Amino acid sequence: MSNPYNKDYPISWEELHRNARALAWRLLDQGPWKGIIAITRGGLVPAAIIARELDIRLIDTICISSYGQLEAGVEASKQGQLKLLKGFEGDGDGFLLIDDLVDTGKTAAAVRQMVPKATFATVYAKPAGKAEVDLYITEVSQDTWIRFPWDMAQSFATPIADIQS
Secondary structure (H helix, E strand, O other), X not given: OOOOOOEEEEOOHHHHHHHHHHHHHHHHOOOOOOEEEEEEOOOHHHHHHXXXXXOOOOEEEEEEEEEOOEEOOEEOOOEEEEEEEEOOOOOOOOEEEXXXXXXXXXXXXXXXXXXXXXXXXXXXXXXXXXXXXXXXXXXXXXXXXXXXXXXXXXXXXXXXXXXXX
């Protein structure tokens, strides 16, 4: 099977912080919130920013794995079977469910079943998964691989024109 990701979208720490704060602004008037449920691992950083901005002290996690293991320092870009490592007690009523990205919607649909009454918000959304979340800030095309700042190191970047040749 070929790689379905034709575009690369690197996100800086500043951009992620700005977008997570924008998400917090949009969630502010929908509270008060009992707490946040962060989907690990990607939802941890946005959840921390949103918790600070909305003055939420109770943070829990749903730990689920869907992408492949690290291979040669690069995370495998194809989704595998979902593996629940830690769930959440309750239906999510009054809680924010936070993740960095909704991609295919497979993980989002599974987590949504676990906590159906939570308000589900992501920073980034792709077309195939955006119907699974209540709120997101930035939509990117389905064929884009988002490179989050915690997955990157600074190095030379090939110019786009050179990639296309």
